[in-house]
Amino acid sequence: MHDDLKRRLRDEVDAELGTRPPRNLSDALTRGRRKRLALRLVTTMSMVVVGSALVAGGLAIGRSMLSDEALPPANPRAEGIFAEVGGWIAYRSGSEIRAVDPANPTETRLIASSKEADPIGWSLDGGRLLLRPHPEPMVSYVDGGWQIGWEQPESPLDLFVLDSSGSRTRLTRGNGRSDTPSGTWGSFSPDGRNVVYACCGGAPGPYIIDADGGRPREVPGDRWASGGEPFAEWAAWSPDGSRIAFVDFWEGHPTYGQHAYTLSFHDPDSGDKLGEVVNVGAAGPTWAPDGSRLAFWAVVPDEDADPSNATLGPGGDFPAQIFVINADGSGLRQITHAGDNRWPTWSPDGSRIAFARGRLSFMTATDGSQAAYVQPGTRQLVTMAPDGTNVRIVEGVQPDGPIAWSPLP
């Protein structure tokens, strides 16, 4: 059926299209060069604008984000569609965003239709949920190193805010233009008024945008001043407001070389680096409630794999594992070791980390190469202590992507 349809459709296209329009490579190159120049101009201009605003406003951006009046309410209370899920874990199951009480997994609630988005983080008052589209990062071996990339070509890599009334605010406009960069990961500022986010390596970033929408502004900083070209792919704002974790992909890093990933921590006001820069392809970063530690997942390649022809090793293992690191970049430690484990999220008191565990399967591509993936609908929801001990499965829950533990006690 498939092959027949393909053949007939192509035959009809041949017949109807007839002689194809002439190719014009030089036109494509000329237009492409203009677009490339425009991308760079917009990036440069946004840096100038942000810099000028900081000078003129006396770092007003950062201060306003961290002012006393911006702190979350002392006694937050879940309302509306979130009324019954305070302290629960939100996850996507097919076309639904649901929440489960990890202490009593038989208790689940429908929060909203997923509309093809995953929950990735709550505001600290538990009143808003950040959603992202759900293409999963893919892992590939390129130019001598494993890379995490995005299969989504151009649309729509956009973030949404779901509020307690059930309404959604679209934060980003993934239209392929660099002045409206897309978003694939982010988190709320401590006061819930802003969201820091990054995308899939197509624009520098990270960016800060009003949680009610608006025009994003690039987080200040000069990571590229020492050479290299960073593309932010993940960003997370610490709950105490003191820093933002950046995960950058570098075409060429001055220390770590070609196609390197770094995890670093930066002052939200100035962009100044805080602590150590760590050479790790951290993904899905989330902060402990007290801001002392960051959890993330990273691919741990099977050293027996033969990446040169994109086939996998004898063990067939090509998993991601959960890591925890201190807020100053010290103390990196791997806390899961079996299966494919992603999307860590912290309990309200920081005593547990929940994550999604899957089992890798293999797919053979049309050229015969293979890739590993987790069959949708087969992941487990698991919790553990932050040191990787005391692992418990939340029975009966199969998250299809990232999960987010409500910060309300």
Add this chain to the structure above:
Amino acid sequence: MTSSTYVVPRAEVNRLTFEDFYAAEFDRVLDSAFAFSGDRDASADATQEAFARAFARWRRLSRQDWAGGWVTTTALNVLRRRYRDAAGSRVPVDERASHDAHGRVDLLRALRALPVRQREAAVLFYMADLPLHAVADAMGVSDGAVKSHLARAREGLRVSLEERDA
């Protein structure tokens, strides 16, 4: 989710210059755009635009194994936006009968009469030759949603076949 070869094998993408890539993929992208829209000029322009966008991002795109799929999807997006901007939201639907002058089933017309999302899924799967998960990613939906779109698309085409036979 997965890493795989969509159109041009990754190893070959790494070897290819943009010029080689353009030469290898042009017809596939153009044909897909034409199957989607039925508009020869618009398809040609969308194809050029998609390749121009690819060139602007070539340094990163050339390292990806889905470069060809990216360009095809971009061309469809360009077409969709063009129609949305020009006509207020909809890609034209071919309302003509799904038979040609000789009474044969015209699958292309039947395809273009499908709802846009079904049509997009069918073009990416049957014309651009993307695997299912790549279609899902290109459309920003789940694999299951693509299967559903494709099943409905095939059902729509089947109805056309039956109407012809009736």
